Amino acid sequence: MTTAAELLAGIPELAGAEPVTRVTIPARLEYTYSPGSAQARFLTALPEKRLLAERCPQCTRVYVPPRGACPTCGIATPEQLELPHTGTVTTFCIVNIAAKGLDVEVPYCYAYVLLDGAHVGLHARIGDTPYADVRIGQRVEAVWDDRRLGPSLASISHFRPTGEPDADPESYRRWM
Amino acid sequence: MSKQPVAVVGVGQTKHVAARQDVSIAGLVREAAVRALADAELGWADIDAVVIGKAPDFFEGVMMPELYLAEALGAVGKPMLRVHTAGSVGGSTALVAANLVAAGVHGTVLTVAFEKQSESNAMWGLSLPIPFQQPLTAGAGGFFAPHVRAYMRRTGAPDTVGSLVAFKDRRNALKNPYAHLHEHDLTLERVQSSPMLWDPIRYSETCPSSDGACALVLTGARGAARAPRPPAWVHGGAMRSEPTIFAGKDYVSPQAGRDCAADVYRQAGVTDPRRQLDVVEMYVPFSWYEPMWLENLGFADQGEGWKLVEAGVTELDGDLPVNPSGGVLSSNPIGASGMIRFAEAALQVRGLAGEHQIDGARRALGHAYGGGAQFFSMWLVGSDRPGS
Ligand SMILES: [Zn+2]
Numbered sequence: 001m002t003t004a005a006e007l008l009a010g011i012p013e014l015a016g017a018e019p020v021t022r023v024t025i026p027a028r029l030e031y032t033y034s035p036g037s038a039q040a041r042f043l044t045a046l047p048e049k050r051l052l053a054e055r056c057p058q059c060t061r062v063y064v065p066p067r068g069a070c071p072t073c074g075i076a077t078p079e080q081l082e083l084p085h086t087g088t089v090t091t092f093c094i095v096n097i098a099a100k101g102l103d104v105e106v107p108y109c110y111a112y113v114l115l116d117g118a119h120v121g122l123h124a125r126i127g128d129t130p131y132a133d134v135r136i137g138q139r140v141e142a143v144w145d146d147r148r149l150g151p152s153l154a155s156i157s158h159f160r161p162t163g164e165p166d167a168d169p170e171s172y173r174r175w176m
Numbered sequence: 177m178s179k180q181p182v183a184v185v186g187v188g189q190t191k192h193v194a195a196r197q198d199v200s201i202a203g204l205v206r207e208a209a210v211r212a213l214a215d216a217e218l219g220w221a222d223i224d225a226v227v228i229g230k231a232p233d234f235f236e237g238v239m240m241p242e243l244y245l246a247e248a249l250g251a252v253g254k255p256m257l258r259v260h261t262a263g264s265v266g267g268s269t270a271l272v273a274a275n276l277v278a279a280g281v282h283g284t285v286l287t288v289a290f291e292k293q294s295e296s297n298a299m300w301g302l303s304l305p306i307p308f309q310q311p312l313t314a315g316a317g318g319f320f321a322p323h324v325r326a327y328m329r330r331t332g333a334p335d336t337v338g339s340l341v342a343f344k345d346r347r348n349a350l351k352n353p354y355a356h357l358h359e360h361d362l363t364l365e366r367v368q369s370s371p372m373l374w375d376p377i378r379y380s381e382t383c384p385s386s387d388g389a390c391a392l393v394l395t396g397a398r399g400a401a402r403a404p405r406p407p408a409w410v411h412g413g414a415m416r417s418e419p420t421i422f423a424g425k426d427y428v429s430p431q432a433g434r435d436c437a438a439d440v441y442r443q444a445g446v447t448d449p450r451r452q453l454d455v456v457e458m459y460v461p462f463s464w465y466e467p468m469w470l471e472n473l474g475f476a477d478q479g480e481g482w483k484l485v486e487a488g489v490t491e492l493d494g495d496l497p498v499n500p501s502g503g504v505l506s507s508n509p510i511g512a513s514g515m516i517r518f519a520e521a522a523l524q525v526r527g528l529a530g531e532h533q534i535d536g537a538r539r540a541l542g543h544a545y546g547g548g549a550q551f552f553s554m555w556l557v558g559s560d561r562p563g564s
Contacts, residue, residue: 021197027237039308061423065308071422091329093321094375099303099314110312112322119423123309131375136329153310174424176326 038068041080043151049144051083053118061119065153085142087115087122087159088167090176094131109134113159114172121175127158137166181562182274183400183407184522186216186393192356192507195294196387201241202248205290208389208512209249212286216393217404220250223393224282229259229269229289230511231546235296249288261415263316263459263546265289266514267553270392270542271413274555277394278410284399290389291509298385298510314374317382317462319548321374323427324464328376330428333467333482335376339367340485341463342381342505348492349502351531356386356507381463381505388509390516397561408522411539411562412443413555420548427549433472436552440541441474444556450475453556454537455497455524456490457517459544461504466490470498473543473554492532500524500532514544518555525559 009015035043038054042065045052054066054077061070063077070077092111095104109131112121126134127143138161145157188211190196196204205228213219226249228242238244242258249256259269266289273287299315313319327333343364349355362380370380400407416436418425425431437449446452456475460466467481475496476484484490490498499505501520504513521542523529529537538559545552 025237033307035307043307059423063423071419072424091322091326093318093325093377094372095312095314095318095321096371096375097314097373099318100297100300101305102303102311102314104312108312110314110318110322120421123312125310125312136325152307156310176427 036068038066038077042066046151046153046155047149049149049155051085051115053081053083055079055081062117063120064115064118064122081117083115083117086162087113087118087140088172089126089134089136089138089140090114090121090172091136092126092134107131111159112176113140114175119175124156125158126160128160135166137169137172139164139167179278180280180396182277182410183395183397183403184392184410184557185395185400185403185405185407186212186218186391187519187523187528188212188215188391189354189516189519190388191354192386192388192509194356194384194386196292197294201236201238201290201292201295202245204292204387205245205288205389205391206248208290208391209286209288212391212393215405218284218393222284223250223254223286225255225257225276225285226251227257227259227269227273227276227285227287229265229515231262231265231291231298232260232301234301235298235510236292237296249286255282261546261551261553263461263510264514264544264551264553265546266390266512266516267518267542267544267555268415268514268551270515270518271415271553271555273392273394274410274413277396284393284395286391286393287515288389288391289512289515291511292387293385293509294387317374317377320462321377323549324462325376327428327464327468331479331482336368337467337482337485338376338378338381338463339364341460341466342367344491345460345463345499345503345505348500348532349506352501352506353530354507355502356384356388357502377462377464383461383504383508384506386507386509388507388512390512390519392515392519392522405528406526406559408525408557408559409561411556411558412440414439414443415551415553417552418550420550428468429472429478430549430552432550433469433545433552434474436554437473440554440556444558446556449473449541450496453496453539453541455500455521455534455540457501457503457520457540457542458498459504459514459517460499461508463505466498469543473541492534497534500529500534514546514553517544518542521555522557525557527559
């Protein structure tokens with residue numbers, strides 16, 4: 001097989017030039033996101049430290065963040081409700097390697113927190129506790145970040161253990 | 177109109193490596209395609225249509241790569257179609273191609289899947305912040321690690337099961353010249369002491385990042401009769417999807433995966449997959465997914481998958497070998513990984529798998545999944561023509 005160097009050698013003007021095998025082309029993307037009415041309500045309630053959810057009129061499952069529709073039943077979910085700031089860790093991992101573009105210090109504990117009354121987990125960081133103590137079934141509460149209150153989930157800094165006894169596995173088994 | 181039988185008559189792969197700096201994406205896919213055509217002893221003129229698949233364009237940053245790959249794949253003047261279903265795409269792509277043959281739309285179809293991870297940043301592409309969730313998902317490993325923990329908790333599986341799978345697949349890879357990782361010095365102890373990346377997933381229990389492509393030539397009964405080597409016959413194929421998030425979603429054993437497997441078994445007349453299948457090429461990017469999929473695909477009862485692993489059932493000499501090729505844990509050109517599973521299943525029933533051939537394999541399952549464990553694609557291939 002002819003190498004790139006051999007090909008270049010046949011062109012006197014390029015004698016001694018290093019073959020180009022790789023170029024880096026930076027790309028930057030910025031998007032404008034339209035959250036829709038359900039998510040807009042959820043996001044604008046966050047600076048008031050309120051967690052808004054929606055209940056499906058057919059299957060009665062409670063979604064947070066709300067989507068405006070139930071993914072299982074395929075119908076609108078007009079009923080809104082407010083959830084407490086407490087919940088249960090249904091599963092988690094400890095992330096030890098940094099992902100490019102993620103503004104989180106490693107290691108961190110990435111968990112699914114099932115807010116009381118909800119049927120889907122919220123992605124959250126668990127803090128104020130040694131990671132070795134984090135466990136499935138642990139009771140936690142939201143810690144709000146007063147400096148970053150805004151229409152974003154960054155308003156919640158993390159969740160911390162409440163110190164209550166662990167939740168009954170039956171209460172979250174189906175909603176992991 | 178009745179369905180035409182579909183046969184795999186050509187299989188081609190590149191040697192999967194961390195970085196193929198000697199070829200462009202076009203060169204990479206052409207290499208796999210040329211090998212598949214050589215296996216089938218066919219030329220470009222024998223191909224009626226091309227179906228190509230890869231993971232998100234965001235990875236390499238090449239928008240709609242199928243546009244620029246048309247000539248490299250001999251698609252000029254022919255229909256060309258792009259498929260995308262995240263990590264399962266290699267399987268879905270092969271199934272779309274198989275369906276075109278089965279429906280009688282095209283006689284002979286070339287299907288190709290690829291990823292050039294050295295030119296991409298998949299972890300970044302999979303970690304983009306979205307406004308309605310806290311940005312915490314660190315790549316695929318970060319996404320799947322909590323579900324692995326949920327499996328361990330649900331079944332009480334010992335912590336060591338993941339390392340057994342990783343060690344098995346890496347040893348199997350030593351018998352596969354196309355595998356990316358050939359870790360001759362790896363020991364079980366080294367797997368078990370490798371760093372925790374996304375606790376409970378360790379470094380050695382994680383797939384590598386690979387450049388590679390895979391290609392298949394699919395044809396009907398007449399094409400199969402002319403093929404120089406034994407064909408693999410498609411006995412069943414199916415895809416299923418479900419949402420990434422819904423109340424009651426079982427991330428450990430998704431309904432879509434169970435339904436997809438049941439559909440494939442029904443088409444193939446399989447009632448007891450554990451006994452009736454000789455070998456499985458399963459999409460296992462993180463070692464714990466082997467016991468999880470053993471349950472999801474009906475090879476073990478719920479909660480029992482890890483026991484098959486521990487008993488050595490899925491080893492090369494076990495009664496249900498899983499990933500004799502070394503699997504995704506040994507080669508992961510993402511978009512191609514699903515098609516490699518399908519291709520390796522076909523090689524097994526053709527008796528052409530080389531050093532990692534399972535003796536007398538007559539029925540094999542190729543499996544792929546993708547997204548947030550929400551897309552599934554599978555096919556079941558056999559050495560006998562269906563209905564014979
Ligand atoms: Zn519903």
